[in-house]
Amino acid sequence: MTENFPTTFTLLKNHAYLLVLWLAILSGQDVIAGQAEVDKQYQQAKTLKEFEEIAGKIKKLLAQDPGSHEWEWRLARSHYAIAKRSKDSRHYDLCIEHSNRSLEIRPTAIGYFFRALCRGKKGEMQGIWSSLGIIDPFEKDMKKALEMDPSIQNGGPNRALGKLYLELPFFLGGSTDQSIYHLKEAVRISPGYAENHLGLAQAYYAKNNFIAARKSLSTLLSLTDNVTDDEDLLKIRTQGQELMKKIPRDFQSND
Incomplete structure (x- = not known):
């Protein structure tokens, strides 16, 4: 029995490792499926209420998975859609805020794209689209997004x-x-x-x-x-x- 203990221990350790790996894969698949479902809902949404519901859902998911750049840029996208329909510039601010968070976690084309878009739309609403303070950051972010994807x-x-x-x-x-x-x-x-x-x-x-x-x-x-x-x-x-x-x-x- 003593001679077989290392072999048994090694087998148990390997099984535990495989179990953890399997659970991690399943968890990752669940996250990806959740993101795909949110994307589908976003594409199908037509009303302000529907986009507000999507934003609420993403906030709950972010609370469960803080630090996820995937949820951060999706929340930025939702605030952009809400701002377009509500004419409430606060949502452009929230779009910029969540785009910033997404970019801090991981720089991506989609993060730069929505940050630029919401900066531009906010400036447009305020009547200062011709301000260099709006144009330069917009152009830099869009060119960065263009370069990446x-x-x-x-x-x-x-x-x-x-x-x-x-x-x-x-x-x-x-x-x-x-x-x-x-x-x-x-x-x-x-x-x-x-x-x-x-x-x-x-x-x-x-x-x-x-x-x-x-x-x-x-x-x-x-x-x-x-x-x-x-x-x-x-x-x-x-x-x-x-x-x-x-x-x-x-x-x-x-x-």
């Missing part, structure tokens, strides 16, 4: 930079050429995302390239043809229809 949020970093360069006056860095470049990249990365086509059409229109603008708008209208209950897509479609009406009649017919 240009595919996030359906080409989001390129889309955001394209809009920035379109909206800014030239003396603050605005450029329709740079806008078109980034928005074309957004379309290339995510051709099925309607907002990319709207942004590109707006940039082409600003450049007086009405043929290209009409082509982008036609794609946008095709992508949103059967939309009936998505408020964001309906707004994008309406903006596209209004811009199409502004294109000179000589450029309205098919090529």
